[in-house]
Amino acid sequence: MARNSNNTGAVITCLGPGNSLWFWSINDGTWTPNAEEVAGYGSAFSDPAITTNSAGTEIAAEGPGNSLWFWWNLNGSPTWNGEMVAGPGTTYSAPAITDSGTATEISAAGPNGTLWFHWATHGSSNWYAQQAGGPGAVAGNISPGMVLGPLDNAEISVIAEYSPLYLWRQGIFGEWTSAQIGNPDLAFELHAWSTRSATGTEIATNVEGYIFVWFNTDGSQAWTLGVPSTTRDWYGSAITRDSGGTEIAASAFDGSLYLFGNTDGSTSWSSTLVAGPGTVSTDAFTSWPAIVRYPSHSVGQAGGTEIAVVGPSGP
Numbered sequence: 001m002a003r004n005s006n007n008t009g010a011v012i013t014c015l016g017p018g019n020s021l022w023f024w025s026i027n028d029g030t031w032t033p034n035a036e037e038v039a040g041y042g043s044a045f046s047d048p049a050i051t052t053n054s055a056g057t058e059i060a061a062e063g064p065g066n067s068l069w070f071w072w073n074l075n076g077s078p079t080w081n082g083e084m085v086a087g088p089g090t091t092y093s094a095p096a097i098t099d100s101g102t103a104t105e106i107s108a109a110g111p112n113g114t115l116w117f118h119w120a121t122h123g124s125s126n127w128y129a130q131q132a133g134g135p136g137a138v139a140g141n142i143s144p145g146m147v148l149g150p151l152d153n154a155e156i157s158v159i160a161e162y163s164p165l166y167l168w169r170q171g172i173f174g175e176w177t178s179a180q181i182g183n184p185d186l187a188f189e190l191h192a193w194s195t196r197s198a199t200g201t202e203i204a205t206n207v208e209g210y211i212f213v214w215f216n217t218d219g220s221q222a223w224t225l226g227v228p229s230t231t232r233d234w235y236g237s238a239i240t241r242d243s244g245g246t247e248i249a250a251s252a253f254d255g256s257l258y259l260f261g262n263t264d265g266s267t268s269w270s271s272t273l274v275a276g277p278g279t280v281s282t283d284a285f286t287s288w289p290a291i292v293r294y295p296s297h298s299v300g301q302a303g304g305t306e307i308a309v310v311g312p313s314g315p
Helices: none
Strands: 009-016 020-027 034-039 049-052 056-063 067-074 081-086 096-099 103-109 115-121 128-133 145-148 154-159 165-170 176-181 188-196 200-207 210-217 223-226 234-242 245-252 257-263 270-275 290-294 304-308
Touching: 009 049, 009 056, 009 290, 009 304, 020 056, 034 067, 049 096, 056 096, 056 103, 067 103, 081 115, 096 145, 103 154, 115 154, 128 165, 128 176, 145 188, 154 188, 154 200, 165 200, 188 234, 200 234, 210 234, 210 245, 234 290, 234 304, 245 290, 257 304
Parallel strands: none
Antiparallel strands: 009 020, 020 034, 049 056, 056 067, 067 081, 096 103, 103 115, 115 128, 145 154, 154 165, 165 176, 188 200, 200 210, 210 223, 234 245, 245 257, 257 270, 290 304
């Protein structure tokens, strides 16, 4: 889930029947989405990732035979263009995607738990690949999270083999360094989603039913732990920023959906019930929500939070 290029609506991508790939766009102030098939049957074999830039929308997903694929379109066009980023036997997780303004960047797990980073400059179909982390950097087929750092360098959050949480940072010369976050004995679960504040990086994940949020200030090696809820009730969580704090969307064991929020510098969290019990999926692999913030803009929207999540019988 992401905001569109003009920041006047949301865009969502999801797998369709027969491993097809679909895209929905919805303008602010309406509940009538526009649906488009991005790629037909047998095209996508993981949860897709989506981002936008000033020209259009970009989507990445694992393709046939553990390949990695990228699709893009231009604003206002229903035509989707597909490119193979990496061939068969290269990709073993759902990818993460960002756009630096001059290039598209994709990260995913490779063979033997390696972590890979792919990029292409805008307007080029030449993709470059770099191994960020060696064998065991990624646990199984767990997908990474990725954001742009303070120098538009990639930062990749990932759960490694035997469950420790790591952040991989790309240096100014393309080199990669990693930092372990939190207690290595914690059983981190499935995903680690990341976002950026004005001063640092924030990562949300789940540990044995709890929601953990980690905060880091640029230039510091220290990570501070926040716990939005003291109850052990949560399947999955997603993270975003508003103008002065952090927001977490989380799916509960009873099929309800909550929004947690805090203000920068505070350890207190508010909670809001978004949807009651039985309204979202309780499958551990499909219950992870997506969340974005949108500001006030010229079409009259006052700004707010948007959350997408799989329902009890499908998307």
